[in-house]
Each structure stands twice: as structure tokens, then as C-alpha cells.
Amino acid sequence: MRTLFVTGGMGFIGSNFVRYWLQRHPKDRIVNYDLLTYAGQPANMADAAGLPNYRFVQGDIADADAVRRVLDEEGVDTVVHFAAESHVDRSIADPQAFVRTNVLGTGCLLEEARRAGVPRFVHISTDEVYGALGEEGVFTETTPLAPNSPYAASKAGSDLLARAYFETYGFPVIITRCSNNYGPYQYPEKLIPTIITRAMRDEPVPVYGDGLHVRDWLYVEDHCAAIDRVLHQGILGEVYNIGGCNERTNLDIVRTILTELGKPESLIRFVPDRLGHDRRYAIDPAKIASRLGWQPQVPLEEGLKRTVAWYAANEAWWRETAKRGGSV
């Protein structure tokens, strides 16, 4: 029986992870610590609210006193750190918010967890810390970090701080670097929910540049299962890449979703490219597959079907959620 301190558990991946964990490990206790920015909301975890082994605490990872109080109260034995500013376009408009939460906030959380003697800290990083690939090649765990956007740079800063806490203090950190996730509860500003929710309303679907940027997509539940493996079997101080081996251009994704919804391609609108837009990401997940026995279970087409069905069934959620964030 464990007590997990999950940061950012009201956001997209964090809420899917908390739900996944409570179902698979019902004897464990979860403390969900989240600031509730525009991207996080209690509605994402409404189904867990009354459970005796679930507690929500609203708080900032950059608030050392608040983090210390909860760690002291709860006897936490594992931190799973998702909380972050996570949207690349917002990082281009306001990089400071990303430095504050992702770098300073993670630094604060690591320090408080170290002082509290937490025996395991899983840091959720991203493949974007590696920068961009050309037409060939894949990211392995030893690919040098070369982040391009302010978001990716701030995540690389937090990733390297986590590494330094292991190297310097022997603090028990494990780092995961995952490719693009999709699935239920993803904030409507991100690519796949934008496509779905706009197409459902017969509104134009914006596609950056020529639409040929390539991402390696992973269904969020497969990401949660990978973190489960890392948490139980991962080796302290190691990095694990997580990816679905599902490389697709953005245009492929848009066309697949339009077909699923029965909407015409005439909804597609090419818009000026994002500044510094990374051309291609692709993860080599060989290490987590061979050492921890993890494999993604949900094929992309099936995952997209499930995701489209979820947004179709949860229109009130995404309409309300979208109001929180304002425009980018």
C-alpha cells in the first residue's frame, strides 16, 4: 500500500493517471496536488471526489510551505510530478510563466521532497526536450537535449534539475520522456481536441504551415500504464522514453478525424506556421519495452475513435472548459 503525491492531477494526463491508478491499485492512497490553473479543474476528477483513499489539495508546486505541509501530513512514499504549464503556443506568448512553474516550481518540489526523504520521485518529462528530428532518426534516452520552444526549454530545465538531484544528492528520481498524448479530458486548445471540437461545430479547422509536421502519438491510458511500470520496476536515476511508434503528419490526423466525424476536408484551413515549429519527433521506446516489458496496447485509429466518441459524449465539459483558458 502506497501513498502517492500526484502533482497536476486535475489536468489532462494527471487526471487520467489518478483514475487509472485508483482502478488498478485500489488499496493505494492518492493526494492530488494541483493549483487549478485554466488547464486543471475539479470536474476532471469528479468521480473520485468521495473516495476515502483520494484527497485533493489546491496548491502551487512553487509554494514551499504548502508542499512541505502536505508531504509532512501525508507520509508520502512516491511523488509523480505532472504539474506544468504545457502549451507550446502559450509559452511563445508568455515564456515567464513557464520558467516559473516548470523550472522554479519543479526545483521547489524536488527540494521539499528531498527534505521530506520521499523514497521515489517520478518526473514526467517530454520528448520535446530533445528538439527536432529531420526525416530520419529517432530519439533515444542518450540523445542530447536541444529544446527549441520556451515550453521545451523550461521542461528541459526541470528534467535536468531532476537529474542533478539524483547525481548530487542521490535523491531517488526516475525521469520519463513521453511523446504526444491524446485521449479524454485533454484541454480543447491542443491539436486533437481542437480538430474534434471545431469539426463537430462545422467550424474551420486550423492547420499550421504545410501540415506535414510529424508527431508520434500515444493514447493517454498507454502512457499511464508505462508510468505504472516505471514506478514499480524502474531503476532509480534512469531515463525511460515512452512512445507509441505512431508517426503521423498533422494533416493525416486531421483527415482521420474528419472522416471519423463524417465531415468534409473543406473545413481545413492552413494558417501561418508556429514560430520555431519542430518538424518531426519520434521516440525509440526500446528501453522501456525490453527492460520493463511495456508495450502500447491501443492502436492509433482505435484511440482516435475512442477520443472522438468521448468528446461527442462530453460536449458540456469541453464547452465549459474552453471558457476557462481565454485565447492564446
Ligand code: NAD
Ligand atoms: P495540462 O496542462 O493538461 O495539466 C497541467 C496541470 O498542472 C493542470 O491541472 C494545472 O492546473 C496544473 N498546474 C499548473 N501549474 C501548476 C502549479 N504551479 N502548481 C500546481 N499545479 C499546477 O498538461 P498535460 O498535458 O496533462 O501534461 C502533464 C505533464 O505531462 C506535463 O508535465 C507535460 O510537460 C507532460 N507531457 C505532456 C505530454 C502531452 O502530450 N500532453 C507529452 C509528454 C509529456
